[in-house]
Amino acid sequence: MSKTLVVITGPTGIGKTEVSIKVARHFNAEIVSADSRQIFKELNIGTAVPSEEELAAVPHHFIQSHSVEENYNASRYETEALKLIDELFQQKDVLLLVGGSMLYIDAICKGIDVMPDADPEVRAALKQQLEEEGLESLRLQLKKLDPDYYKKVDLKNPNRIIHALEISIQTGKPYSSFRSDTPKERPFNIIKIALNCDRQVLHNRINLRVDKMMEAGLEAEARSVLHKKHLNSLNTVGYQELFAFFNGEISREKAVELIKRNSRRYARKQITWFRRDEAVKWFEPTEAAEIINWLETQIN
RNA sequence: GGUGCCAUAGCUCAGUUGGUAGAGCAACGGACUGAAAAUCCGUGUGUCCCUGGUUCGAUUCCAGGUGGCACCA
Numbered sequence: 001m002s003k004t005l006v007v008i009t010g011p012t013g014i015g016k017t018e019v020s021i022k023v024a025r026h027f028n029a030e031i032v033s034a035d036s037r038q039i040f041k042e043l044n045i046g047t048a049v050p051s052e053e054e055l056a057a058v059p060h061h062f063i064q065s066h067s068v069e070e071n072y073n074a075s076r077y078e079t080e081a082l083k084l085i086d087e088l089f090q091q092k093d094v095l096l097l098v099g100g101s102m103l104y105i106d107a108i109c110k111g112i113d114v115m116p117d118a119d120p121e122v123r124a125a126l127k128q129q130l131e132e133e134g135l136e137s138l139r140l141q142l143k144k145l146d147p148d149y150y151k152k153v154d155l156k157n158p159n160r161i162i163h164a165l166e167i168s169i170q171t172g173k174p175y176s177s178f179r180s181d182t183p184k185e186r187p188f189n190i191i192k193i194a195l196n197c198d199r200q201v202l203h204n205r206i207n208l209r210v211d212k213m214m215e216a217g218l219e220a221e222a223r224s225v226l227h228k229k230h231l232n233s234l235n236t237v238g239y240q241e242l243f244a245f246f247n248g249e250i251s252r253e254k255a256v257e258l259i260k261r262n263s264r265r266y267a268r269k270q271i272t273w274f275r276r277d278e279a280v281k282w283f284e285p286t287e288a289a290e291i292i293n294w295l296e297t298q299i300n
Numbered sequence: 301g302g303u304g305c306c307a308u309a310g311c312u313c314a315g316u317u318g319g320u321a322g323a324g325c326a327a328c329g330g331a332c333u334g335a336a337a338a339u340c341c342g343u344g345u346g347u348c349c350c351u352g353g354u355u356c357g358a359u360u361c362c363a364g365g366u367g368g369c370a371c372c373a
Binding site: 012035036037039046047071072073074075076077078100101102103104106110111112113115116117118123154156157158159160162163167178179180181199209233235236238239240252261262263264265266268269270272273276 | 326327328329330331332333334335336337338339340341
């Protein structure tokens with residue numbers, strides 16, 4: 001029998017967990033999380049990891065499985081998750097890939113080109129160069145080292161330019177020479193579903209969820225990782241804002257307000273990304289039964 | 301009940317000596333290959349409360365109405 005990976009994605013707070021558990025139970029599937037923040041064991045409330053009951057209802061993978069100390073990234077996720085997916089397909093015909101991390105989902109579905117990890121020292125040096133000499137200095141260097149990518153890249157985006165430079169510098173070959181721009185073949189079928197609803201309803205859900213997180217002790221959770229706030233894994237909505245509060249920069253009330261706003265913006269950004277993917281079939285979060293019926297017609 | 305002030309974007313408010321309007325915040329659209337809950341780019345979305353008057357022309361001036369606020373009863 002052919003193997004099928006069902007992707008269930010959508011903006012933060014839409015209700016992916018609930019729907020995915022119903023779908024997983026129906027198809028006797030397990031859930032592979034594609035969430036770049038729920039993957040960290042130190043984070044729980046602020047990343048809205050599924051509850052104990054939800055985790056017990058269906059086996060979940062890549063939930064709180066790694067440490068914020070690890071230099072985790074989409075490529076590592078691709079490697080580890082694909083390995084696991086292959087193993088699980090020994091037993092299962094259907095698996096769910098559930099989460100809202102756009103790049104992580106693409107890493108599984110389309111793949112990321114193979115290239116070395118960024119050397120932290122090279123990155124730090126480039127960051128310093130950005131601080132001291134400005135973006136223009138990085139641009140000029142990129143123009144020299146990778147003129148092709150220079151033409152394509154967003155020249156106002158420091159992160160993009162720094163990444164292209166660090167790869168070019170480390171390897172001595174232009175960054176763009178590592179990019180194939182062709183999706184990888186996968187030995188399983190992929191079906192993509194995204195959840196969305198009325199924007200106002202989504203915003204209400206997000207705002208309410210943030211209030212619940214605060215009631216559940218997000219502040220204490222953020223304080224427990226405050227000493228690690230420089231880590232990229234903690235450059236995250238729900239934590240950065242509270243760090244600013246702890247640091248006396250903003251009031252607690254303001255921090256909560258900003259967490260809500262930034263969550264809303266993140267949701268919008270996710271929707272923008274998923275909209276571009278024509279393979280995505282859209283459903284309302286209340287349509288678990290419809291999703292199951294539709295999947296029945298697609299699988300086999 | 302009387303008097304005064306106010307009514308402009310989703311919110312808080314500018315402004316137009318009469319030629320249909322703009323800031324902040326919010327919101328919306330987009331990009332995206334090892335930081336992706338990251339990073340970056342773009343967009344004003346409006347019966348200027350309603351009705352009438354004056355005027356070539358009213359969001360602006362005048363009158364009345366409605367709503368809000370304040371004070372006096």
